Amino acid sequence: xxxMEDLVGGTANLRVGRxxxxxxxxxxxxxxxxxxxxxxxxxxxxxDLQPAGISVYGLIYDVVLRDDPMARRxxxxxxxxxxxxxxxxxxxxxxxxxxxxxxxxxxxxxxHCIPPQPPVTMDTLxxxxxxxxxxxxxxxxxxxxxxxxxxxxxxxxxxxxxxxAAAARPPQERRPFLIEAGRELTRLLGNDLLRLDxxxxxxxxxxx
Amino acid sequence: xxxxSRLTRTAREMxxxxxxxxxxxxxxxxxxxxxxxxxxxxxxxxxxxxxxxxAAIPTGEPLNxxxxxxxxxxxxxxxxxxxxxxxxDRHGQALYYLLNIGSLVYRHGSGQTPEARSIPSLxxxxxxxxxxxxxxxxxxxxxxxxxxxxxxxxxxxEAEPSGPILALVDGTLILWVLENLPAPGRREKxxxxxxxxxxxxxxxxxxxxxxxxxxxxxxGRLLHLAQSGGDVQRARERENPLExxxxxxxxxxxxxxxxxxxxASPNSINRMFYVxxxxxxxxxxxxxxxxxxxxxxxxxxxxxxVTEDKQRLALVHAGIVAQCRITGGFPYVLARADELAYISGxxxxxxxxxxxxxxxxxxxxxxxxxxxxxxxxxxRGRRW
Numbered sequence: 001x002x003x004m005e006d007l008v009g010g011t012a013n014l015r016v017g018r019x020x021x022x023x024x025x026x027x028x029x030x031x032x033x034x035x036x037x038x039x040x041x042x043x044x045x046x047x048d049l050q051p052a053g054i055s056v057y058g059l060i061y062d063v064v065l066r067d068d069p070m071a072r073r074x075x076x077x078x079x080x081x082x083x084x085x086x087x088x089x090x091x092x093x094x095x096x097x098x099x100x101x102x103x104x105x106x107x108x109x110x111x112h113c114i115p116p117q118p119p120v121t122m123d124t125l126x127x128x129x130x131x132x133x134x135x136x137x138x139x140x141x142x143x144x145x146x147x148x149x150x151x152x153x154x155x156x157x158x159x160x161x162x163x164x165a166a167a168a169r170p171p172q173e174r175r176p177f178l179i180e181a182g183r184e185l186t187r188l189l190g191n192d193l194l195r196l197d198x199x200x201x202x203x204x205x206x207x208x
Numbered sequence: 209x210x211x212x213s214r215l216t217r218t219a220r221e222m223x224x225x226x227x228x229x230x231x232x233x234x235x236x237x238x239x240x241x242x243x244x245x246x247x248x249x250x251x252x253x254x255x256x257x258x259x260x261x262x263a264a265i266p267t268g269e270p271l272n273x274x275x276x277x278x279x280x281x282x283x284x285x286x287x288x289x290x291x292x293x294x295x296x297d298r299h300g301q302a303l304y305y306l307l308n309i310g311s312l313v314y315r316h317g318s319g320q321t322p323e324a325r326s327i328p329s330l331x332x333x334x335x336x337x338x339x340x341x342x343x344x345x346x347x348x349x350x351x352x353x354x355x356x357x358x359x360x361x362x363x364x365x366e367a368e369p370s371g372p373i374l375a376l377v378d379g380t381l382i383l384w385v386l387e388n389l390p391a392p393g394r395r396e397k398x399x400x401x402x403x404x405x406x407x408x409x410x411x412x413x414x415x416x417x418x419x420x421x422x423x424x425x426x427x428g429r430l431l432h433l434a435q436s437g438g439d440v441q442r443a444r445e446r447e448n449p450l451e452x453x454x455x456x457x458x459x460x461x462x463x464x465x466x467x468x469x470x471x472a473s474p475n476s477i478n479r480m481f482y483v484x485x486x487x488x489x490x491x492x493x494x495x496x497x498x499x500x501x502x503x504x505x506x507x508x509x510x511x512x513x514v515t516e517d518k519q520r521l522a523l524v525h526a527g528i529v530a531q532c533r534i535t536g537g538f539p540y541v542l543a544r545a546d547e548l549a550y551i552s553g554x555x556x557x558x559x560x561x562x563x564x565x566x567x568x569x570x571x572x573x574x575x576x577x578x579x580x581x582x583x584x585x586x587x588r589g590r591r592w
Contacts (some may be wrong), residue, residue: 085321
């Protein structure tokens with residue numbers, strides 16, 4: 001079973017990969033398969049826009065593995081261990097990580113908004129430390145950005161991000177944090193009771 | 209438009225002609241296989257004539273020998289190397305050529321990640337670019353690429369800890385392109401190549417070249433010579449029914465994993481330079497298909513010092529079969545070495561851009577020729 005503590009990276013500035021393409025609402029990062037910490041759905045990540053002095057925060061909402069004819073051939077065969085390792089570690093088939101922008105840090109302050117500039121190609125993406133995650137989730141205004149995001153599994157992403165944010169806190173703070181998150185969701189989804197009910201049920205299971 | 213009604217008759221005739229050709233082909237293949245059996249023990253008497261006739265030269269083994277696959281060693285290292293080149297382009301910004309050598313070191317049974325390498329080298333000085341008045345391109349560049357491949361392979365073999373090692377190249381071990389080049393300098397080039405073979409031999413490794421779907425018909429020539437009573441003159445005068453039948457078809461009856469008899473290559477570069485240096489190249493045909501599958505006949509070339517050492521020969525035989533079974537008919541290390549050596553179109557463009565930037569940084573303003581410039585405009589697809 002996955003422990004809450006395992007959901008957040010403890011190391012400061014753990015690199016996820018580099019930006020392949022970007023827009024104001026989000027960006028796609030390429031990284032090598034089999035990194036020690038494979039990026040997980042719902043993880044908080046950060047890209048530093050050096051000249052602008054802005055950090056963009058985002059949530060991983062998709063992880064795509066590309067294939068090629070050679071890899072496809074070996075999937076249906078039963079290849080030796082050496083071939084599996086060669087295909088995974090040497091053949092440079094990047095995995096593409098989709099990130100939804102949910103905020104930024106400008107002049108030292110975190111704001112939950114679409115960042116003024118997207119990162120540029122080859123910018124490095126880091127996994128946020130627990131301290132950064134706690135700081136970012138002091139406010140929950142980013143919920144609105146997630147709820148409005150097109151082509152994203154919105155409810156799942158919100159829950160996954162809350163699981164990560166709760167895990168970044170000391171055990172005694174987790175339940176109050178999740179209850180506060182539930183209140184915020186109730187404010188935002190008051191007109192969609194069925195959906196809200198589903199989200200709250202899962203939140204309360206998480207808070208137990 | 210295509211008026212199909214005008215072709216009906218010709219298409220029918222074509223079908224009949226091809227069916228007839230197919231029947232003749234099948235009959236000739238059957239005849240060739242029968243001759244393999246008939247002349248199985250005639251190798252000794254045919255040897256001299258075969259060399260003069262440019263036919264496969266028999267060794268001590270009967271011509272119809274079938275050697276089943278030896279046990280595949282639980283642990284051995286297979287190393288494959290392959291190379292590609294970017295030819296010097298007189299329409300480019302600067303005159304240079306590039307060699308890119310790819311290799312894979314695969315330790316069977318180790319569970320380790322294979323070592324993949326891709327090593328480019330850029331050559332631009334006058335000494336690099338010219339041999340006398342000749343620009344190094346085409347066949348001359350092929351020889352340099354082959355030399356870079358085999359040198360890299362020898363480096364990897366020497367760096368490998370002891371244990372059975374199988375070194376593989378894609379294609380041939382014979383620098384046959386030298387046949388098309390001016391005689392001066394041939395010996396020096398071959399000597400440099402053979403020095404690398406020495407290094408591999410001294411390490412105790414086995415070495416082989418793998419030829420996929422070979423078109424050679426040297427065994428067919430040998431059988432025609434045998435059918436002509438071993439008389440070279442007579443063989444030359446008579447039509448060789450096996451002339452257009454690749455040897456691999458004659459050996460399609462080999463069971464999976466089995467090899468044919470060993471033959472020596474009649475190639476003139478082999479006879480002239482390799483034989484005196486102790487690196488005579490021999491070959492055999494090998495069915496690299498899995499059990500129960502359609503035959504996949506490959507040609508394997510290997511130096512005499514491999515064939516004279518039972519263990520090394522068994523490693524070449526079993527090692528290639530093991531490698532081919534991973535990929536399905538082609539050695540895995542060579543498939544990967546080719547991939548690692550391959551230079552894609554966008555990579556070529558990036559290199560050209562990098563060279564341009566470097567020239568600019570050094571204060572040299574250069575430009576592609578007008579022809580190359582306009583090609584770059586017209587070949588990028590229409591915008592309107």
